[in-house]
Amino acid sequence: MFKWFLSHQWKEMTRSNFWQKSIVINIIIGFFMLIMFSYLVLLGLFIDKILLDIYPEGDVFEIFNGGIIYYVGADLFVRFFMYSLPVINIESYLPLPIKKSKILNFILLKSTVNIFNVLPLFVFIPFALKVVLVNYSGTLALSWFVLMIILVLNISFLLHYLKRKFIDKPAFVGVLALIIVSAILLDKFDIYSLSEISSNIFTYISYNPLFIIVPVIILALMYVINYTYLKSRMSIEEVNVKKQRKVDGLSKLKYLDSFGDLGEMILLELKLVWRNKRCRSVINMSPIFLLYGFFFYPQEIYLEGFGFLIFVGVFMTGGIMFNYGQYMLSWESNYFDGILAHNIDYQKHFRAKYIMIISTVIISYILTIPYVFFGTKVLIINTATFLFNLGFLSLLLMYFSSNSRKRMDMTKSSAFNYQGLGATNWIMILPFFLLPILIWIPFNLFGVPNWGIAFIGLIGVVSLAFHKSLMKIVVKRFEEKKHAIAEGFREL
Amino acid sequence: MIQVNNLAKAYNGTVVLNVPELKIEKGESFGLVGNNGAGKTTFFRLILDLIKANKGEVLSQGTDVKKTTIWKSYTGSYLDEGFLIDFLTPEEYFDFIASVNNLSKGDVKKFMDQFEDFFNGEIIGKKKYIRELSRGNKQKVGIAASLITDPEILVLDEPFASLDPSSQIRLKNLLKQLKQEKNVTMLISSHDLNHVTEVCERIVVLDKGKIIHDIKTQEDTLKELENYFAV
Incomplete structure (x- = not known):
């Protein structure tokens, strides 16, 4: 056997x-x-x-x-x-x-x-x-x-x-x-x-x-x-006992209605995350990202340098974003054909996801503010990396989400099914974490590390200002790749 | 309404669909039959721009479906469960589809009332997510959602499969009614020759990706098809 x-x-x-x-x-x-x-x-x-x-x-x-x-x-x-x-x-x-x-x-x-x-x-x-x-x-x-x-x-x-x-x-x-x-x-x-x-x-x-x-x-x-x-x-x-589960309160969330179909799409994202065990376990893991600072900040060696602090900043303010953003299309693999065939405006569809992503970044940032206890340097770096995540990495991540090809079965109970929660997924997003450090290194070589930090934040602010045009590029790439994505998702 | 030119699709060098020319007129009910692997679903997916053709084009009201998305506003479709957002309740799903098509919730309510018989009391107000419904009920949700926008073109892949006998009859009546009252152009594939000859006025037989019969439905069409498929 x-x-x-x-x-x-x-x-x-x-x-x-x-x-x-x-x-x-x-x-x-x-x-x-x-x-x-x-x-x-x-x-x-x-x-x-x-x-x-x-x-x-x-x-x-x-x-x-x-x-x-x-x-x-x-x-x-x-x-x-x-x-x-x-x-x-x-x-x-x-x-x-x-x-x-x-x-x-x-x-x-x-x-x-x-x-x-x-x-x-x-x-x-x-x-x-x-x-x-x-x-x-x-x-x-x-x-x-x-x-x-x-x-x-x-x-x-x-x-x-x-x-x-x-x-x-x-x-x-x-x-x-x-x-x-x-x-x-x-x-x-x-x-x-x-x-x-x-x-x-x-x-x-x-x-x-x-x-x-x-x-x-x-x-x-x-x-x-x-x-x-x-x-x-x-x-x-x-x-396979079918427990008579009650439908959750999200169906009564009327507030978002006032935003029209964009509100409806955000509501859909919320339901997606909340009602699928798979997504929920990823969200459950998120508090661990926020605790990351405790491993680094208490140690003088890390506080003196910049590199680790940048990394920790990106990780803490962006951890949830990375988890959500890299799977944002795979999580839809069960009904991706429906997304394509129905009269759904991809711009709005991505905008709903974008709003979800930046919300997680903003919430994470607010929760990491207390780390100022370890010095204003920590807060400044976290603010720069926050802006970088908010403006730039969020869109970059969405841009690369069009690379998803693997179906993720959200309906299977999670006891025997953990696809997409492993090491390769992290290796894929490693470059995202390293990017701000790479941007900062040249400044450090010229002896102006603080400028590097400011520049990281500046990139974030500039891309936030141009997010509408950048989003068009993201959606354009999605439209080019949608057939290939759909084909991958159809494979069971 | 729909014009197919030189359309071909191949997977790894094997041609699965090859349609040099096909024209479907407005208001026509078009039935597609063929054995497994004949290319029915592939054909529908190409019409809905869900896959890329290797060559050729599908024109919907004169515009290429690849290049614009205008056709989506007047085309309703349901191919398989991959269309359903399974963690929503049927009501939430209908609301969502209506909302992206700029319809009000009042419209949805009025629309759903028409489906009371078809739903047989098993869909609305049950407080169940779509993923918890039986296969037949999922199918009903998908078919109903495809009709929400009052489409001019309707594309259904094997709509009768996995429905119970009463629902099959109700669906047939519904489709006939849509044709008579609203002159909807319908593209329906089916393995059930009985149903498809009853609903459709034109039957096209696909075999290994090629159209081998294209007939107007008459008295003896069912017999003709049965003879063809008998081995």
Whole structure:
């Protein structure tokens, strides 16, 4: 049976029109990957030198193990945003005489084969070979490496559970975040030392390989938890209980009526976001963007420079916009033919989306104003990046939204279906984040970084002033691409 | 009303539609029949500018549908569920379509009253989103929405499919009435030879993208078609 699943998955992957999108984009993604791999290998090869530089007294192996707890935290954080849960179209298998357990085991096993589980090995393998094997012993290198693999698998399954849970119950992850933040705070106040605990645990187990049984048991538990959780979700899908849901209050929102058909279109956008689980989970994630400042602002190194602050500013005031803007056409893929065939004015249609986008930017900006607590520099940079997002990036994002080709099925319940919430989507919008920094760099080279900040804001103001003419370009491109978009969206 | 010149569409080198010339007069009811893959939906999509032709053009009242959008104001259409905004309730959907066509909500109300029988009490006031409706009811919503604007041209792809027998009969009567009272030009495809010969006065048979029969409906048309499709 697994053989069939594997072949179906392989076919699904290779036949996806993701690959047919554009050779240029594929090459760019491949290039990024290659750079990332080589960085990681270099890191693994020279991390002992780096560590000895910082802690000349210590034992490299123990110091490295002390850092692992932070790696676990960072990995969970990155995966939470970048990792798309494995999709398998279980509806087509459920009516067949296949044991449910087989389907579930396949989904879970498949989840272990992903890039985020492979990447850490690029660091761990060189470290185990070059440092542990040479300076300590072969058995230690082996037991440590096995321990690391089990750790990575544990992270993978833990995240798997958290992410599914998050989509069902966002509050759950909020509570978890609170626990993690307090753990870090307690460490900061020297109640205990996280790195010491981490170092002790991983060093001890490596020297006493019998204790590897403990993480293995945890791994087994993780597997069982994931399994039972998926199983409970699966039966809901299978029985397909149609709860008598009430239609929400948006249908009574009369205020927008006074704006005529533009108001009607904005109302449509609001309903789209509110009534589809898929969009809602993206919106639920948005508060996390606004918290981004807390990671950077408390640290002097970042506050002294500009680059990171610009990045954080773009990210915070534009995070929701990026999420909404890059999917704005894909979210319509279910009824895109209707949009084309009915007498809908594309200018107005895009204008409604534009109003939605700039509203999210304005709201995000207002919410980030309290960061002025960390200095007026923060506020000034956030204002410049806000204007840049508001005037320029919003339209640029809409311009590139005409590149969407992949249908997104909004009607499927989200328990087994997470397409379009993964890493490649972020790689696509990475250039948008980097653009303001690239604009700023030349000013910095000439020693006038503040002018650079002003210029970023100026671009935003100018494009805002000309937004009507710029919008025409956006819509013109959409009209040129609409057939290709529609064709992509029709493919199930 | 609609004039097709040299129209051809190919996917990966395989020609799926090739219509050198076709003219549909105002007020004509035009039925399109053909087996799966004959090119019916492709043809309708080309007429509605949903796909790009490899060559040729479709003129609606003399203007190319690719180049302007004026035709959208007098053309009503429903091809498949891809036309329906599935997270709206039927009422909200009708309001939306009316609004983009600059009709008032009063117009919509009056218009919907005509469909009371056709909807059979299962569409209006049910507090359900379109995505929660059965396939047949979705189809009814789509057909009704295509008629909101009082179109001069109506394009329906397999409107009888997935409707229950009573609804099929009601739809037939509705279409006949539209023709008699408002002289609507209708383009209807169907797999059901019975229905299509009853509603349409001209039947065109497509096979592998080519028009192989173009007949005025008469007494024996149904027999003729049945003979043709019998293997």
